[in-house]
Amino acid sequence: MSNTEYPIHKSEDEWKAELSPEAYRVLRRGGTEFPHSGAYNLHFENGTYCCAACKTPLFESTHKFRSGCGWPSFDKAIDGTIEYLKDTSHGMIRTEIRCANCGGHLGHVFDDGPTETGTRYCVNSASLDFE
Secondary structure, eight states: SSSSOOOOOOHHHHHHHSSSSSHHHHHHTTTOOOTOSSSTOOOOOOSEEEETTTEEEEEEEEEEEEEESSSSSOOOOOTTOOEEEEEEEGSSSSEEEEEETOEEEEEESSSSOOTTOOEEEEGGGGEEEEE
């Protein structure tokens, strides 16, 4: 996790007690779920996608699209809810996205989206809840 102080701060033991093992691995350890395995990959109901750790609204369903990449994809986040960090892991340069409220790892954002925004937020289902 980054050195940023987030509005919601809990110990790792508290996060482990509150989150499923998979959500903990993704949100608190920066893991990635297997492609095409997440509950929200092909989920297209109307509503809001929230951080699974702190319940902060992150994405509206109107901004979700079928990317074919294997993870839920959005072309726009709710303003002020996402933190953007440079990620140089795995021999490439990417932009990691985290919940700005609790610091939970969500996935990455790319500039190859097919909509007018040109943006593709590639998000782990394990980091999301849906309302």
